[in-house]
Amino acid sequence: MKEKAIIMWNHYRTAIPAFLAIPWVRGILLMLYYLAIMAGLLYLYRNGDFSTPPFVYQGF
């Protein structure tokens, strides 16, 4: 049982990064990532106030 789990774990550990490295898969995922960030920005700053909390390291 444990050996089977290790084999599966090793399989997915190599298969998933290989799948994500396929150019069209990476392109689609990146596009979704960027769209999600834009949607988040639009939702949070929909009232027009785009200012953020003070940058902590600015003072140093």
Next chain:
Amino acid sequence: MVPYTDIVYFAISLNVLLPAFLFGWIKRLSKVWLVIATGIMLVIQYNAVQIILPGTSLLELWLLLGYAAIEYGLAGLFLFLRKRGKNRPLFYGAVLLCLTPLLAGRFIPLVDPSYQLVFAGLSYLTFRCLDVILGIHDGQIISLAPIPYLAFLLFFPTISSGPIDRYQRFTQDWKHERTWKEFLIDLDGAVHRIFTGFLYKFILAALIKTHWLDVAAAHPGFLSNWSYMYAYSLYLFFDFAGYSAFAVGFSYVFGIHIPENFNRPFLAHNMRDFWNRWHISLSTFFRDQIYNRFVFAALKGRWFKNKYIASYLGFLLSMGVMGIWHGTTWYYLVYGLYHGVLLILSDLVERTNKKKKWWNEKSFAFRAVSILVTFHLVCFGLLIFSGHLG
């Protein structure tokens, strides 16, 4: 104007980033535009009037340009004298002069608060100036042309808060003409980091601040402080990592590959690992320029019988300086010394375990526990750093 904090800054930046993109595309005038863009952005960023002492005010830009001119003169003079031979007192003098503006800016207001000599980014500029002085001393920098030096010192994406670049690394990018493929890779990296910056700083840090940090800060008590510790740690990380992502992304558009500042720091499995992942450009600077130099001098001069004592004092010294670099308040010094002590303990435990084999360092359980323990030690350090306990 504070960089990367509001829409106006990004709207203005677009006016210098788009031409940079076009010049990169046609492979012409990229470096000329870098200088012009830096000039434009500095005029915008340093447009505040600063009252440096009662009755005397000055535009921040003049303070900055005056500082840059003095530092270039100092580095040029040191290079000229260094070529005549190594001279230790001269080197110490150059380092001291290089540090003088920052030391004066930090300590004079403690005596007389009416003097305000610090301008935005001074401490980061000091690192870059110091890097050049040390590079000249080590014989690694043998020429110092004014345009690359000033471009390195004043490069607008990193001027206010890093990441801290090195002169020799910067000049490699400065001299390099990007191929079409390299340009596309840079562009991909730039877009990715700018979006990551928006995610970290404008979404995650902003949400943590509004819905967690401010709420925890408003309620006194042990549990609220505990909650504040996690909230502040995550807020600081997303705030600073977001800023750094913007700075790296902007730099990539110009073909300058400034170092990354963060690499999943909360997954560190011990304190040394943490400092290889958190504010990397700062910790690398302190490791190379303070810790390594101190330990090397101590071993060469046989200052201590045990080599570990040299290393441990090196930890305390470099981390103590790192702490006080943040400011002259007590909790910054305590924060630095706290990390110095943790680095010593971390090394002691690791070495003892190698001898006594208490646990298997490669086991999953050990790694999980060590990540959890390190995370809490780091968070407690950041709670000290926040000043919330004072």
